[in-house]
Amino acid sequence: MLRSVLRASTTRLGVTGSRFCSSAADKLVITEVDDKTGYATVTLNRPPVNSLNLELLTAISETLDDLQNNKSRGMILTSSSKSVFSAGLDIMEMYKPKVDRMKEFWSTLQDVWFKLYGSPFPTVAAINGHSPAGGCLLSLCCEYRVMCQNYTIGLNETRLGIVAPTWFMASMRNAMSRRDAEMALTLGTLFTTDEALKVGLVDEVATSKEDAIAKATAFLDKFKKISPQARSMTKQALRSKDIMELEDNRTQDIDLFVYAVTQPKVQKGLEMYLEALKAKSAK
Numbered sequence: 694m695l696r697s698v699l700r701a702s703t704t705r706l707g708v709t710g711s712r713f714c715s716s717a718a719d720k721l722v723i724t725e726v727d728d729k730t731g732y733a734t735v736t737l738n739r740p741p742v743n744s745l746n747l748e749l750l751t752a753i754s755e756t757l758d759d760l761q762n763n764k765s766r767g768m769i770l771t772s773s774s775k776s777v778f779s780a781g782l783d784i785m786e787m788y789k790p791k792v793d794r795m796k797e798f799w800s801t802l803q804d805v806w807f808k809l810y811g812s813p814f815p816t817v818a819a820i821n822g823h824s825p826a827g828g829c830l831l832s833l834c835c836e837y838r839v840m841c842q843n844y845t846i847g848l849n850e851t852r853l854g855i856v857a858p859t860w861f862m863a864s865m866r867n868a869m870s871r872r873d874a875e876m877a878l879t880l881g882t883l884f885t886t887d888e889a890l891k892v893g894l895v896d897e898v899a900t901s902k903e904d905a906i907a908k909a910t911a912f913l914d915k916f917k918k919i920s921p922q923a924r925s926m927t928k929q930a931l932r933s934k935d936i937m938e939l940e941d942n943r944t945q946d947i948d949l950f951v952y953a954v955t956q957p958k959v960q961k962g963l964e965m966y967l968e969a970l971k972a973k974s975a976k
């Protein structure tokens with residue numbers, strides 16, 4: 694049975710059986726912990742496309758703190774949308790930005806990356822929809838990716854005329870061969886589910902969200918007989934170089950982000966991209 698843990702930002706709510714309280718629908722991140730397995734299902738819930746703004750990133754960051762403090766046995770990351778896992782960073786955070794907010798936004802994204810990429814508990818992304826750019830990054834931070842059919846995923850930044858930060862690249866390189874990661878990053882490839890499986894960007898394909906959650910659960914079950922401490926130390930040792938690289942360069946990384954995003958050419962590119970997105974959705 695599902696337990697008590699529904700959390701969004703700093704608010705705790707109760708839950709009965711597997712049903713959410715009505716107010717849960719308003720929360721940016723919904724967390725349910727299964728009493729039997731101890732696994733947490735963390736659902737991104739910012740309609741329409743789970744674009745990652747400061748508030749959603751803060752809610753994710755706080756959720757990850759909660760899971761770590763409660764010694765979570767495992768996490769499944771998914772989305773409440775029927776067709777989008779996450780549309781990536783909210784472009785409105787970068788278009789005509791206020792510098793203070795932009796710095797906080799980027800610093801919070803870094804926090805989420807540290808906490809998710811380096812989490813002691815095992816993590817799986819149940820990717821039940823499109824997952825471009827920052828959405829792909831969230832899934833790459835997890836140890837395993839199960840993706841539903843007929844969606845797209847990838848770090849498509851070069852297609853927007855921008856450069857993915859080195860820690861985005863490192864996360865992709867951790868999942869795929871160096872060669873495939875280089876091709877994918879330079880071309881800004883958005884892979885279909887089947888293509889993503891072929892290059893190792895995702896580990897399994899699912900027929901529905903339920904199937905994805907079941908496969909994610911089966912992955913977490915594999916660790917039942919493994920010492921959690923040995924497991925987490927091994928994971929963190931393998932990822933420590935990437936983590937230390939960003940730790941040593943946090944401020945420079947924020948400064949570079951602010952500098953790059955505020956360039957007139959980049960602002961123009963973002964404006965055109967937003968217009969194209971809006972024109973598409975108006976059709």
Ligand SMILES: CCCCCCC/C=C/C(=O)SCCNC(=O)CCNC(=O)[C@H](O)C(C)(C)COP(=O)(O)OP(=O)(O)OC[C@H]1O[C@@H](n2cnc3c(N)ncnc32)[C@H](O)[C@@H]1OP(=O)(O)O
Binds near residue numbers: 741783784857967975
């Ligand atoms: C220069 C230094 C840079 C530093 C590095 C920065 C690294 C950047 C990482 C990023 O994540 S940038 C964001 C990249 N994201 C994308 O390219 C995805 C864009 N979105 C889509 O392709 C599609 O929306 C979708 C995800 C495939 C979903 O398609 P669907 O048809 O279901 O929805 P839409 O009708 O397209 O969208 C609905 C609504 O949402 C708005 N929207 C979509 N994505 C974003 C976004 N990333 N940020 C803000 N808003 C977004 C879209 O405009 C529609 O709005 P309305 O017209 O309804 O107002």
